[in-house]
Amino acid sequence: MTFDTGCDRIEILLTSYAAGDLGPDEHAEVERHLVACQGCRGELLRERTLRDTLASMPLIPCPDRVTDAVMAAVDADENRARAAIRRIGFHGRRRAAVGMLAAAAVLALVFVVPSSERAIVDPVAETSEQTWSEEEILTARGEVRFTLALAARIIEKTEKSTISEVFGQRLPGVVTKSVKTLASSLEGGQG
Amino acid sequence: MDKNAFIEILRTHRDRVFSYSVYCLRDRDDAEDVTQDAFLRLWRKRDEVDPDRVEAWLIRVAHNLCIDHTRRRRTARNYVARPEMKLAVEQAASAALAAGPDHGLVREQTRTLLLDAMSVLHEETRSAVMMHYFQGMKIEEIARILEKKTSTVKVQIHRARKALRGALELGAECGAVLERETT
Known part of the structure; x- marks a missing residue:
């Protein structure tokens, strides 16, 4: 077989020619060349042998164990995803509960604590007159945190859904005092 | 989905x-x-x-x-060296010829020797050949999958056919012999 640039080009086109994918111009060009070139006719024969042999290769049935393994992995993925959603949901609800409790604690300071008590211990009035030791602030912060965590646990474990349901109409006295301490220390730039 | x-x-x-x-x-x-x-x-x-x-x-x-x-x-693993591969291909072709006029067997043997011969192709070239001939995919689709130009895939397949020439000629020869024997 003699090679020239014409044969090189035709040989590359033979794959598409045998697949029937050539446009009319290139198809005609290949056919003209094949009439005159024995080497490219041999190449076309090899192309067709390759095509026929590989195209006729039978599909091999995929074993069921492969499908089973895929589905087991898919199920495991789904279970992990569901568990993750449950975890996110739990943490999300817990964060929301703590946030609600914090807000409720502030509101409780204003609305739940009787006005008579508020009159006796006025954090704004105390701000200008009283400063708090670091220990007192830390203690107050710990008591508020503990109480809110306790309330969150109670909400989580029971049917109760608000802080007023947990503590009745008023916060425990010690917490009220701690909230006031923290509020006034923040006002005074101490917190 | x-x-x-x-x-x-x-x-x-x-x-x-x-x-x-x-x-x-x-x-x-x-x-x-x-x-x-x-x-x-x-x-x-x-x-x-x-x-x-x-x-x-x-x-x-x-x-x-x-x-x-x-x-x-x-x-x-150690792969079969090219001369040994050629011998294996020739033995497979001889076995196909010796088996008599059974087109199914010839096709099976041709397939075996082709697949053996294909194992020496570059992975990407072998994939292009399999995608086109076995999967029936268009050259353009293969080019997208392999992230190559269409012209590059055409040349890859052309070169693969050249590399497989020995196996293809033996396969074609087996087929021709059987044609003569059965007509």
């Missing part, structure tokens, strides 16, 4: 992906791993894959996984 749609895709395409992997790797165990891995990747990327192009996507993933397996295997 929900789970039911995925199961349907798995049922529809598993044999094709598995067969492609078996013919590329010539190893059923590795092909099982590739098939399993390809479908699991599909599940995990189910929201990113175009449902109309899922077969091409699976073949592309299987192609990449087959290449990974081949590279790992190449370090673990």
Whole structure:
């Protein structure tokens, strides 16, 4: 077989020619060349042998164990995803509960604590007159945190859904005092 | 893509992906791993894959996984050297001729020697050949999967045919001999 640039080009086109994918111009060009070139006719024969042999290769049935393994992995993925959603949901609800409790604690300071008590211990009035030791602030912060965590646990474990349901109409006295301490220390730039 | 749609895709395409992997790797165990891995990747990327192009996507993933397996295997096993491969091809062809006028057997033997000969092709070239001839994919589709120019894929297939010339000529010769004997 003699090679020239014409044969090189035709040989590359033979794959598409045998697949029937050539446009009319290139198809005609290949056919003209094949009439005159024995080497490219041999190449076309090899192309067709390759095509026929590989195209006729039978599909091999995929074993069921492969499908089973895929589905087991898919199920495991789904279970992990569901568990993750449950975890996110739990943490999300817990964060929301703590946030609600914090807000409720502030509101409780204003609305739940009787006005008579508020009159006796006025954090704004105390701000200008009283400063708090670091220990007192830390203690107050710990008591508020503990109480809110306790309330969150109670909400989580029971049917109760608000802080007023947990503590009745008023916060425990010690917490009220701690909230006031923290509020006034923040006002005074101490917190 | 929900789970039911995925199961349907798995049922529809598993044999094709598995067969492609078996013919590329010539190893059923590795092909099982590739098939399993390809479908699991599909599940995990189910929201990113175009449902109309899922077969091409699976073949592309299987192609990449087959290449990974081949590279790992190449370090673990010694491949048959080219002269020994040529001898194996000739022996297979002789066996086909000696078997008599059985076209099915000749085709089977030609297939065996072709697949053996293909194992010396570059992974990507072998994949292009398998995608075009076995999967029936268009050159343009293969070029997209391999991220090559269409002209590059055409040249790859042309070169593969050249490299497989010995096996193809023996296969064609077997067929010609049988034609003569049966007419």
